[in-house]
Amino acid sequence: MNTLPSTELVNPHTDGIDRLPTDEMLRRMNDEDEKVAGIVRGCIPEIAHAVDAIAEGLRSGGRLIYVGAGTSGRLGVLDASECLPTFGVSVEQVFGIIAGGERALTKAIEGAEDDAVAGAVAMDEVSVSKHDVVVGMSASGGAPYVRGAIARARERGAVTVGVACATPAPLCEDADISIQAVVGAEVLQGSTRLKSGTAQKLICNMLSTGAMVKLGKTLGNRMVDVQATNLKLVARAQRLIADLGQTDLETAAKLLTESGGSAKVGIVMARKGVSASTARELLAAAGGFLSVVLDPTPA
The missing domain is CATH 1.10.8.1080 (Helicase, Ruva Protein; domain 3)
Known part of the structure; x- marks a missing residue:
């Protein structure tokens, strides 16, 4: 039986949103967004496990590698790119890989997420090793590109983390550490750039910030490794x-x-x-x- 991920369900709270006054439409959206932080809070034990693994990997000379497709991939690249100015880590230590390559950062290349072999090849191209932590991100939990990357990363000995926002989520079954923030039906059916994207951004914030704090990149809440680049x-x-x-x-x-x-x-x-x-x-x-x-x- 082919079960749809929960992100593909129709949200009854936003049914008829096209007929609502603007302020009410936005309140309905905000109502849905308000649920996300609590859902992510429920994942903190798993996120903490991943943070500890990332800190240990970086401490051992490994890397934090995000891999995703579409919105998920862009969020991973975004989080990684902010680590250089914020924490003074190199672009070789923390980086993101998106299905379809750099072109996919600014242009939707939807078919790229369906290529599991390309995901595996991406892990080979960056020589993933046992010291690395690879965070696979897929809102639906089923993107073949991401699953292919996580499977190959595990074969190469890396610690793998699966981040999904739906159930069922095969990606989370594939990974060593499962972070499954099930946000429910989106405001617009299947538009995972909305609640799912918000949840993934919150999780990325915790993963990178938590690991960097544990590596001494801050003094209290002060960014003492900030790079004075502007x-x-x-x-x-x-x-x-x-x-x-x-x-x-x-x-x-x-x-x-x-x-x-x-x-x-x-x-x-x-x-x-x-x-x-x-x-x-x-x-x-x-x-x-x-x-x-x-x-x-x-x-």
């Missing part, structure tokens, strides 16, 4: 050095330059009164955790 981020890095380094903005600007643009190094220089090279040595000895350098013997 005027806004330069100003943010200077404020971080001034605040956490307990100095003034003029000195912070000087330290940011001397540190080669690293707020984290600049903070250590300010607090410890050391050179940039010594600051880097202290951070390396602390595994990159600024909190350990600043307070090596917490109560």
Whole structure:
């Protein structure tokens, strides 16, 4: 029996949406969106398992690789691309692969998700290994491209995570770690860029942010590994050095330059009164955790 994924069901709450006044139409959409965060909350144990696996993989020299098709693929690429400026990781450490290649980021290539062999080949092309964590994302939980990628990644020894927003979700059965945020029928039947997309974005936020926090990329909720790549981020890095380094903005600007643009190094220089090279040595000895350098013997 061929059972449709729940994302293909008709939503009775939004039936007749085309005949509603604009404000009521939007309230109905918002009603549906409001459900998503609670559904994702119910997946936190599985998400936590994945976060720990990602942190361990990255700590061991592995990579976080998102793979998806359509909206799911774009969300994975989006999350990965934000990790460089936010956490200072390289594009080789965290990246996304989308069915259909880069062209699919801006143009829908719907048939690309049906090619399971292409998904497997994508894993071979990036030489997936046992230290990597591959996160397969498919709203319906059945995209052949993603399933093919996850199957090959497992063969190559990687830890695999399946993220789906429907039931049944074969992808989640394929993966080592299953994150199944069942959001129910979409506002528009089958339009998984809506609630499913929102759920996947929330999950990606947790996966990458959680792993980076566990790797010492923050001090509390401060992005101390932020990359000062534009005027806004330069100003943010200077404020971080001034605040956490307990100095003034003029000195912070000087330290940011001397540190080669690293707020984290600049903070250590300010607090410890050391050179940039010594600051880097202290951070390396602390595994990159600024909190350990600043307070090596917490109560």
